[in-house]
Amino acid sequence: MRTLLDDRRLLLPVLLTALVIAVGSVLIIVLTKDASGGGAASADTAAQSAGSAPGGAVKVDITNFKYVPATVTVKTGSRVTWVNNDAAPHTATAADAFDTGSLDKGDSKPVTLSKPGSYSYVCEFHAFMKGTVVVK
Numbered sequence: 001m002r003t004l005l006d007d008r009r010l011l012l013p014v015l016l017t018a019l020v021i022a023v024g025s026v027l028i029i030v031l032t033k034d035a036s037g038g039g040a041a042s043a044d045t046a047a048q049s050a051g052s053a054p055g056g057a058v059k060v061d062i063t064n065f066k067y068v069p070a071t072v073t074v075k076t077g078s079r080v081t082w083v084n085n086d087a088a089p090h091t092a093t094a095a096d097a098f099d100t101g102s103l104d105k106g107d108s109k110p111v112t113l114s115k116p117g118s119y120s121y122v123c124e125f126h127a128f129m130k131g132t133v134v135v136k
Contacts, residue, residue, distance in 0.1 A: 057110075059083060060131065062090045062103070062123075067131035074113060076135055081110040092131065094121035 061068045062084045082092045084103040092100045100109035123129035
């Protein structure tokens with residue numbers, strides 16, 4: 001009888017450990033897909049066209065911890081506006097090029113880009129969030 005009680009005492013910690021590993025694995029898979037864009041290159045291209053406005057202005061939505069579209073191409077002197085649709089604060093920060101500062105839900109920040117180049121940017125709060133602005 002003593003061996004049976006010892007086995008039952010081991011069962012709960014083993015089950016809890018298995019549950020934690022399973023939940024952690026699912027979270028890693030989900031977050032990895034979100035961070036990589038989930039193969040949304042064609043969606044980004046469609047969103048880039050949809051985000052364009054007259055006069056070369058482009059809107060980048062911040063939604064579900066992603067920049068949508070992740071890559072935009074604009075002409076020199078164009079304005080790119082980031083709009084935060086998430087409850088969490090975000091930034092769009094490119095070293096030595098631009099920084100929107102902290103954007104809370106509903107906030108937006110336009111940036112005018114006057115020098116040609118490719119500018120990679122990140123969210124200072126969530127380093128897995130990445131985007132690119134190409135200025136031609």
